[in-house]
Amino acid sequence: MDYKQIFDYARELDTILILNGGEGQIDKTFFYLTQAESGIFEGSALIVSQDGMKIITSELEEESARSTGLEVIVAKGREDFNRIIRKSLENVNSVGINYSAISLGMYKDLLKVIPDKEFIDVSNSIIESRKMKNDNELAKLRQAAKIGSEIYEEVIQSLKEGMTEYELASKIVYEMMNAGASGPSFSTIVGFGPSSAIPHYSPSDRKLKKGDFVLTDYGALYKGYCSDITRTAVFGRADSKQKEMYNIVKEAQTESMKIIREDVNGKDVDQVARNIIDSTQYKGKFIHSLGHGLGLDVHDHPALARNYDFTLKDRMVVTVEPGIYVTKYGGVRIEDDVVVGKNGFEKITSGPSELLEIS
Template sequence: MKKDVDAIVLMNAVEPNLDCSFFYATGIPNGLFEGCLAVIRPSGVEVLTSELEALSAKEAGVKTQVFENGDERMRLMKRRLSRFKRIGINSMELTLANHRLIKKACGKAKLVDISRDLFDARMIKQPDEITRISKACRIASEVGRSIPDFVSEGMLETEAAAEINYWMMRLGAAGPGFTTTAAFGTKSAEPHYTPSRRKLRKGNFALFDFGASFERYVSDMTRTFVCGTPSKRQMEMHEIVLRAQEEALDMIEEGVHGEDVDNAARNVIDGSKFKGCFIHSTGHGLGISVHDPGSISSARDMVLRKGMVLTVEPGAYIAGFGGVRIEDDVLVTKNGCKVLTACPKDLRRI
């Protein structure tokens, strides 16, 4: 930590307002931990937890103190926090209500925002984190490979998404890492679409964006298919997006600017008949959260460093026609990158 603090306090609110950094700092793979705290000091981490996940915390080998209600939690907080002078907090994920509780418990201590430092630390993955992400990637890849086996013409987007979620869990995922996207036909042109009761028809694009959650870490992968025989335009669109993705993947290594990787992918698409159709950045960080700190972007440039895990996901979208996105997850290494997802990238048919 660059900022001088006696301790860092991370406190969860109620799902979905949980602090991802709480799970980063404690490494606890199971449990919800609503209203729980992590107190981090140079000597180690202590979790203040309700009884609901006391077992998960203890099994993870983390020093644990259990409280039965809010009053007891406040007593525990006061006992620990009142002796500190400077306490680091994560302003990006702490609710205002919990901020008040921490202030009440710590007396005169100064609360210092350390969210930047925390996010910088979270960007570089530790070996244990890479192991979990890799497993989540393997699960998603296996499901991605078998999509043509369980998705067929006439199926609803919600049914296809349910199948993907089902198979990820059958393969050991705790659940989907985020809401699975299945977008058919013209709906594939909307990058953040959520599935509805639309049927897959002959000639439709079928875009699936999904990831597995494994021991709290997620994968994030996209593949685009065509139902039946693809048209010439569909094939061209897919080919250009694939070339853009390969350009980006070829460039990634420690020391390279995200902006340059983004431009490499963008130049392929903008140099084709699909100019202007790539409407988002090339990638983002991935870890506990599906949008973890970090990006491959011209707007938010950063230097890529060894140990970062990022998505590489160029796309092309045409309203009223459809869209193609191809997304893989990579680990940045000294001399390149390791692609953690392994699933065919040619335009497959359903």
């Protein structure tokens, strides 16, 4: 990771402070810059300057921190941590802070530790830096996509009448971790029958029966990087409506992908898929954007949305996920992950092209 590229978007600064709080307040930028592959780093900090980076952390994270090859300072408690922060920044007037990743409480505490500094928000600079992936990041994203893609056949063939959505969700997570993932990249979605019409559905004890749609939306986490995959199948024989919905969504995905390349506007990609779906009886049934950025976060940045101007750039990774949702009947969504290229795209997920009917 060339950490200095973050200053390409924050030229007025020469020092950035990345702060982690407790559980739920971890800034993924810490892992983006350090490329740490283990550790949680709660209550840790990263000081980034033109001259290098140093991690300030506890004994709990010392070994994980040193595995990065960066300078590491171990704090003996919170007072010592604050002292190290003050000492490290004593000759700095302006400090870049990722406002989007710190809580109000963390900000107030920081004001007490270094009250004499000017804080400058660098959250937009960080977002811009993280959008384009380097070779190391792309390798991790490809592996996350590979793991998620390859476990699907094993998972879908395990369907049996009467199993619950909970059971299938746990099977997905087990197979991903068995294949080398460190865990799921987000809470796994499994929807049977009418539940598949709810895009952000949470699995329940609903039992599988013949004729149900089986929608699975899941992702593998590999060395901190995420995949995001949605597949839709039918348990038993698909009826004509199910086949029709699937084929329309598949066409919308295929045709919209064809225009993905550098300098294309994301809303134009969305419009291709939306036009196809809206030209059918399912007009208005595609109720979300076509896709989003993918990286350390499963929703890394906006990308493909009808009301959002977003220019695609080489080495961005985005999802393409059109869907049709019919309330009380069911839904179809097909989602794949692609790398944007100068003259096209690389699809890094794989899966069935036709609607699977699992007997």
